[in-house]
Amino acid sequence: MTxxxxxxxxxxxxxxxxxxxxxxxxxAWPRRWLALMTMMAVTVVGAMLLVTVRRxxxxxxxxxxxxxxxxxxxxxxxLSALLVLVSGVMGLTVVSYSAATLPASREAGAYYPLxxxxxxxxxxxxxxxxxxxxxxxxEVMLGASFVLLALExxxxxxxxxxxxxxxxxxxxxxxxxxxxxxxxxxxxxxxxDLSVVIPDSDQPRLxxxxxxxxxxAFALKAGAFPLFFWLPASYHTPPAAVTTLFxxxxxxxxxxALARIFTLxxxxxxxxxxxxxxxxxxxxMVTGVLGAVAQYDMRRLLSFHIISQIGYLIAALGLLTxxxxxxxxxxxxxxxxxxxxxxLVSGATARVTRTYDLHQMxxxxxxxxxxxxxxxxxxxxxxxxxxxxxxxxxxxVIQAALRAENWAIAGTAVxxxxxxxxxxxxxxxxxxxxxxxxxxxxxxxxxLSLGDGVLGPCMAMTTFMVVLGVGAEPLMELADxxxxxxxxxxxxxxxxxxGRP
Amino acid sequence: xxxxxxxxxxxxxxxxxxxxxxxxxxxxxxxxxxxxxxxNLLLFTVNGLQRGFAPxxxxxxxxxxxxxxxxxxxxxxxxxxxxxxxxxxxxxxxxHRAAQETGTDDTRALRTELKDSEQ
Numbered sequence: 001m002t003x004x005x006x007x008x009x010x011x012x013x014x015x016x017x018x019x020x021x022x023x024x025x026x027x028a029w030p031r032r033w034l035a036l037m038t039m040m041a042v043t044v045v046g047a048m049l050l051v052t053v054r055r056x057x058x059x060x061x062x063x064x065x066x067x068x069x070x071x072x073x074x075x076x077x078x079l080s081a082l083l084v085l086v087s088g089v090m091g092l093t094v095v096s097y098s099a100a101t102l103p104a105s106r107e108a109g110a111y112y113p114l115x116x117x118x119x120x121x122x123x124x125x126x127x128x129x130x131x132x133x134x135x136x137x138x139e140v141m142l143g144a145s146f147v148l149l150a151l152e153x154x155x156x157x158x159x160x161x162x163x164x165x166x167x168x169x170x171x172x173x174x175x176x177x178x179x180x181x182x183x184x185x186x187x188x189x190x191x192x193d194l195s196v197v198i199p200d201s202d203q204p205r206l207x208x209x210x211x212x213x214x215x216x217a218f219a220l221k222a223g224a225f226p227l228f229f230w231l232p233a234s235y236h237t238p239p240a241a242v243t244t245l246f247x248x249x250x251x252x253x254x255x256x257a258l259a260r261i262f263t264l265x266x267x268x269x270x271x272x273x274x275x276x277x278x279x280x281x282x283x284x285m286v287t288g289v290l291g292a293v294a295q296y297d298m299r300r301l302l303s304f305h306i307i308s309q310i311g312y313l314i315a316a317l318g319l320l321t322x323x324x325x326x327x328x329x330x331x332x333x334x335x336x337x338x339x340x341x342x343x344l345v346s347g348a349t350a351r352v353t354r355t356y357d358l359h360q361m362x363x364x365x366x367x368x369x370x371x372x373x374x375x376x377x378x379x380x381x382x383x384x385x386x387x388x389x390x391x392x393x394x395x396x397v398i399q400a401a402l403r404a405e406n407w408a409i410a411g412t413a414v415x416x417x418x419x420x421x422x423x424x425x426x427x428x429x430x431x432x433x434x435x436x437x438x439x440x441x442x443x444x445x446x447x448l449s450l451g452d453g454v455l456g457p458c459m460a461m462t463t464f465m466v467v468l469g470v471g472a473e474p475l476m477e478l479a480d481x482x483x484x485x486x487x488x489x490x491x492x493x494x495x496x497x498x499g500r501p
Numbered sequence: 502x503x504x505x506x507x508x509x510x511x512x513x514x515x516x517x518x519x520x521x522x523x524x525x526x527x528x529x530x531x532x533x534x535x536x537x538x539x540x541n542l543l544l545f546t547v548n549g550l551q552r553g554f555a556p557x558x559x560x561x562x563x564x565x566x567x568x569x570x571x572x573x574x575x576x577x578x579x580x581x582x583x584x585x586x587x588x589x590x591x592x593x594x595x596x597h598r599a600a601q602e603t604g605t606d607d608t609r610a611l612r613t614e615l616k617d618s619e620q
Binding site for chain 1: 577592
């Protein structure tokens with residue numbers, strides 16, 4: 001397959017299937033199968049893209065035959081390809097989980113087309129080669145997420161989506177201002193072209209100011225300190241499948257965009273941006289985990305953990321060494337799987353206990369042994385206990401911080417890891433270990449089996465985590481190669497701009 | 502002209518942000534409309550205003566010659582308007598539905614649920 005097909009297929013498949021999904025009869029099963037097939041295809045294309053990029057280097061394609069920097073460029077380096085593959089896998093997981101948990105009436109509606117649009121938007125954001133299209137894809141993804149959040153139209157969901165939507169729109173305004181100002185200063189928005197133009201620009205201060213606009217916009221999308229408050233206010237309201245999809249993909253686009261622009265475009269004044277990113281990262285870690293410790297609603301607790309883990313990623317980006325970027329990529333992968341596994345399990349426990357409130361749970365360890373195991377592995381992995389993937393990812397971040405002699409970040413990372421373990425143990429103690437609350441009529445619940453389809457996706461995520469943990473070495477090698485590409489944009493620029501400088 | 506547009510952008514941003522700070526969901530939506538318009542005007546102004554120079558390559562030449570209106574920002578703004586319009590329509594539907602459910606358009610009413618769970 002040519003690189004143009006390979007690069008555009010994930011987007012075309014998702015958006016095409018979303019459109020087709022609206023045309024086919026409004027019944028549960030055809031839409032479910034269409035979504036499953038599409039996600040499988042996206043996963044396969046993502047894998048092929050990753051293999052191609054690993055073998056032949058950065059792939060770029062000019063849409064419509066207009067040469068960069070004038071046309072629309074799609075480009076994939078190892079990081080993009082890896083993230084497209086992960087988006088496909090997560091889409092597949094969430095669709096199969098939705099098929100098992102959602103009522104048929106919901107499946108028959110616009111749910112699957114929206115999921116497809118969201119994944120398509122995310123893939124577009126990962127693959128695009130210029131900043132304006134990044135804005136467009138982020139809006140596509142956000143548009144789908146707004147509707148997914150409010151789809152059931154329960155009161156708390158409406159409230160959550162108004163908050164989430166107005167803050168996202170604010171972020172979009174800032175991002176659009178940043179894009180416009182950057183175009184005014186640099187005269188181009190193609191990422192590769194920018195990385196050539198900006199070092200020679202005669203307006204470095206203006207560019208630093210513009211980079212701060214981007215920092216604010218993407219930090220808001222990523223849920224970084226102090227712009228994270230929309231996240232715990234909204235993520236606990238939709239069904240578990242939707243929360244899983246959001247937590248796996250939405251904030252990651254923000255982190256990806258930050259990583260992209262601060263390694264490729266704004267590389268001139270790294271002292272300032274690094275310091276800022278380190279401070280933001282450290283504070284994000286701490287506030288996130290402290291917020292989590294105070295919560296007794298399982299999904300709200302997990303939402304705060306999204307924030308604290310984002311902090312690790314941003315701090316790793318702030319260190320800006322090859323080791324740190326390797327850690328960032330490994331951590332990103334681990335964290336998408338671990339967090340999704342936890343959200344999926346929270347949905348399964350809610351199915352058994354009919355609540356997300358930890359006070360009203362208990363005794364699941366005895367009644368649902370398999371579920372308990374499926375919670376235990378990702379919880380330990382998230383906290384960074386060996387031999388699961390989280391250990392290596394977290395170790396890599398801490399090592400990178402130590403190598404950069406940034407003791408504050410290293411110390412914060414260790415302490416936050418311990419607090420994460422503590423809050424995971426809180427869920428374990430409350431939901432799985434303690435005796436069930438007395439006032440609750442204890443109906444004998446049948447243990448969930450794989451036949452229900454609820455545990456399958458959880459199992460898949462847990463397996464990934466064990467595989468990533470045990471086979472950490474190839475993953476680290478891949479992450480290291482991707483980090484190398486991020487730090488040395490020569491190949492990226494060459495692939496996009498062709499022979500021209 | 503630049504001066505006039507810059508002032509307009511400033512006024513629109515100020516008005517939009519003021520609307521966001523009032524405790525009303527409808528004004529929140531209005532504020533976002535104003536902010537969106539302010540951003541579009543900002544894009545338009547920053548990227549240089551040119552009057553009467555269409556970006557057309559003259560016959561017999563290969564490239565555009567110096568004074569021409571850059572079509573790219575206008576393409577950005579058009580795209581941004583479409584996106585903004587769609588999302589605002591969605592927001593208005595949400596606001597309407599939320600007002601039906603809660604019987605109020607006060608943003609402070611949206612926070613009750615958070616307080617309940619904190620207790």
